[in-house]
Amino acid sequence: MKSTEAPLLVKNKQQSEEEERERIRWEKMKKVASMAAPMVAVNMSQFLLQATSTMIVGHRNELSLAGIALGSSFANVTGFGILFGLSGALETLCGQAFGAEQYQNLGPYTFTSMVYLLIIAFPISILWIFMNQILILLHQDPQVAELASVYCLWLIPALFGYSVLxxxxxxxxxxxLIFPMVLSSLAALSFHVPLCWLMVHRFEFGVKGAAVSIGISxxxxxxxxxxxxxRSQTCLKTRIYMSKDAFLHTKIFFQFAVPSAMMCCLEWLAFEVITLLSGLLPNSKLETSVISICLTTSTLHYNLVNGIGDAASTNVANGLGAGNPRGAHDSASxxxxxxxxxxxxxxxTLFLSRNVWPYAYSNVEEVTRYVTKMTPILCISILMxxxxxxxxxxxxGTGWQKIGAYVNxxxxxxxxxxxxxxxxxxxxFNGKxxxxxxxxxxxxxxxILFLVVGFTNxxxxxxxxxxxILDEKVRRDDSFVN
Structure with a gap:
């Protein structure tokens, strides 16, 4: 009798364990998805600040459109992209500290990030002041370069606001805590659109007005x-305070911030290099237009799917900080x-509408036909x-920014x-x-990243x-005693 029941008990136990794993996996998927959806709204709202400014200015004339497009591209690569990448260190530091219930670390880490991002914004501002000369050296059209440099000059206050944001x-x-970000980002976008229109068209400030409205937003x-x-009680344990202790976390912040910025900026720069190279082709106007359309579409998709990446980062970091490797693995999966x-x-969807979607950008038959031919390659790009x-x-979320930078x-x-x-x-093959x-x-x-994540212990x-986290706690306590 025992020999008959034993295999049955083992089988039932294995079945129940499998069901439990499946339940946990499904719960993790719902948790990641529930965070990813509102993060998409946050990312898209921030992206649309610059996108709507470009559209509003673009209705003035072709020269204004070219100027703000060039200025935005330069500002993203040399300024906003760097600050965005550096702030990625907090995804590791704050995410793991929160998972480990070391709530008192979140405020100092965040204030450290604010201080150093504001400091780094100063040399970037100086670079933007001389942007006109730089663009002329890069053989850009003088009129377009002049407008782009004016746009970036008036965008400098936005750089400091972005550091804090x-x-x-x-x-x-x-x-x-996604709801406050959704509310604030949507409110800023709702305020920005009419303000930008008034500054650009009603008060005739052109690209200056667009830049100022972005900074205010x-x-x-x-x-x-x-x-x-x-003010919120939900942030009571993690509240940020202004303190000279910001410099106490300098080493660990830059340990993650520099490779995080490299991860971000090297990838963005690769796309900008491709855009510049398209200008060297025989039919440069057509090639650059098509590459720009593909780049804009790819950027729009990036901001859409980045919400899933943010959710993955947070849940993985929280799991590792809490000492829950299974939870981190399930969140990643x-x-x-x-x-x-x-x-x-x-x-x-993009492939099935390949004969239609290019008309959202242009009515020129030559351009739309070329974009249609590019769509299969673009679909593979979006897939990857x-x-x-x-x-x-x-x-x-795991803290592997150095690996990510080397892979890039x-x-x-x-x-x-x-x-x-x-x-x-x-x-x-030209632009294709x-x-x-x-x-x-x-x-x-x-x-490569699949292999790295797949073979992770x-x-x-x-x-x-x-x-x-424990080492940081000891270092902070020693500093407090001294």
């Missing part, structure tokens, strides 16, 4: 989040599955980007761009060749996170 966004994100968003943090579904839906963005979020260098600058140059200039080079880079990046990473 991005630090606060990471602070709230690490605690899964960033500061408004930042002030709203700061007031909420100071759930995010990848959601990204897979999203990428299939978006790329399939979905995985890259989510895997990069997992990397930031290898993928885009050793493989992607050289392949793009070969296909474009030697095999004469340049974009195919980027696709090869993002495909390699996806494969999550228990080891959880132990490392706990040790780091």
């Amino acid at each position: 991005e630090s606060l966004v990471r602070y709230f994100q690490s605690q899964s 960033y500061w408004l968003n930042a002030v709203f989040l700061w007031v909420y943090m100071k 759930a995010a990848v599955i959601i990204a897979a579904v999203e990428s299939v839906i978006v790329s399939s 980007d979905s995985f890259v963005i989510v895997l990069s979020g997992i990397v930031r 260098i290898a993928s885009y600058y050793i493989i992607g761009i050289p392949i793009g140059l070969l296909l474009c200039f030697h095999l004469h 060749g340049l974009w195919a080079g980027l696709v090869s880079g993002s495909t390699l990046q996806t494969l 999550w228990t080891k990473e959880a132990n490392k996170a706990r040790e780091r």
Whole structure:
């Protein structure tokens, strides 16, 4: 009798364990999805601040459109992208500290980020002051360069507002406090659109008005989040205070901030390089227009799927900080599955509408026909980007920013761009060749990051996170005693 019952008990136990794992997996997927959806609203609202400004200015004349487009591109690569990347250190530090219930660390980490981002904004501002001369050296049209430099000059206050805002966004994100960010970002966007229209068209300030309205909107968003943090009981244990102790966390902040910025900026720069190279082709106006349309579409998708990456980063960091390697693993797996579904839906929709969607950007038959031919390559690019963005979020949550930076260098600058140059200039695939080079880079990046995440010892990473948090606690206590 016992020999008959024993295998049955083992089988029932295994079945119940499998059901429990499936239940936990499903719960993690719902948790990641419930955070990703509102984060999409936050990211899209911030993206639309600059996008709507470009559209409003673009209705003045073609020269104004070219000037603000060039200025925005330069500002994103040399300014906003750097600050955005540096603030990514908080996804590791605040996320893991919150998971470990070391709530008192979140305020100092965030204030450290604010201080250093504001300091770094100063040399960026000086660079923007001399932007006109830089663009002329890069053989840009003098009139367009002049407008772009004026736009960036008046955008400098926005740079400092963005420094505070991005630090606060990471602070709230690490605690899964998404509602305040959704409310503040939507309020800022709603305020920005009429303000920008008035500044540009009613008061005739042109690109200056667009830049000033962006700066006001960033500061408004930042002030709203700061007031909420100071007044809300939900932030009582993690509240940010201004203190000279900000410099106490300098080493650990830059340990994650520098490679995090490299991860972000190297990828953005690769796309800007491709855009500049398209200007060297025989039919440069057509090639640049098509590449710009593909880049705009890709950027729009980036801001859409980045919400999933943010959710993955937060949940993985919280799990590791809490000493819950299984939870971190399940969160990472759930995010990848959601990204897979999203990428299939978006790329399939884009491919099926390949004869229609190009008309959203242009009515010129030559341009729309070329974009239609580019759509299959763009679909593969979007497919890969979905995985890259989510895997990069997992990397930031785990604290592997250095690995991410090295992978970016290898993928885009050793493989992607050289392949793009070969296909474009030697095999004469032109713009399609340049974009195919980027696709090869993002495909390699996806494969490497998949291997890194797939072979991760999550228990080891959880132990490392706990040790780091305990070391910081000892260092802070020693500093307080001294």
